[in-house]
Amino acid sequence: MKCIVGLGNPGLKYKKTRHNIGFQVIDYIAKENGWKFKKDKFNAHYIQEVVNGEKVLLLKPQTYMNRSGQSVKEATDYFNIDAEDVLVIYDDLDLPTGKIRLRQKGGHGGHNGIRDIIAQLDTKEFNRIRFGIGRPESNESVTDYVLGKFSKIEQADITPSIEKSKEACETWCEKPFLQVMNNFNQS
Numbered sequence: 001m002k003c004i005v006g007l008g009n010p011g012l013k014y015k016k017t018r019h020n021i022g023f024q025v026i027d028y029i030a031k032e033n034g035w036k037f038k039k040d041k042f043n044a045h046y047i048q049e050v051v052n053g054e055k056v057l058l059l060k061p062q063t064y065m066n067r068s069g070q071s072v073k074e075a076t077d078y079f080n081i082d083a084e085d086v087l088v089i090y091d092d093l094d095l096p097t098g099k100i101r102l103r104q105k106g107g108h109g110g111h112n113g114i115r116d117i118i119a120q121l122d123t124k125e126f127n128r129i130r131f132g133i134g135r136p137e138s139n140e141s142v143t144d145y146v147l148g149k150f151s152k153i154e155q156a157d158i159t160p161s162i163e164k165s166k167e168a169c170e171t172w173c174e175k176p177f178l179q180v181m182n183n184f185n186q187s
Helices: 018-033 065-079 112-121 142-146 152-172 177-185
Strands: 002-006 039-041 044-051 054-061 086-092 100-103 127-132
Touching (some): 018 044, 018 086, 018 142, 018 152, 039 065, 054 065, 065 086, 065 112, 086 112, 100 152, 100 177, 127 152
Parallel strands (some): 002 054, 002 086, 086 127
Antiparallel strands (some): 044 054, 100 127
């Protein structure tokens, strides 16, 4: 079984913010496949389905970003999912808006959601889709920036990348992550 986790914060206040891009990708995967979030468990909204012959758990932790690992740990323990079968989608300030980068492992890069997942899973060896949100250009604080919404111009940059992230997730359900990473990082 694979577990695809989108990071974000619960509640309408945070909907469509830069920090919630992981939720947006998970919601897009669900919408495009006609799936509904019917279940709440593991401090998360989740869907269990089959993609390309592989059982998949789509997970949106409802613990707030800084505690995302708690939800991921509960779900992976319950379904006995290894860390190498986890893919986390999250916002990244160090990439231009709309740019995605796939990685097999690594540090947290200052991202508190990833920091908590590393701590809870006790490993850095899980797959990631880093989704670029850029950096604030003015004197705006990083906190205000990540909790702000994308502009109309930025929205044009992220929409195709949400689709590309969905395709990467679905491809991972039938191919090794290294192959997916090599294919999707080229464009």
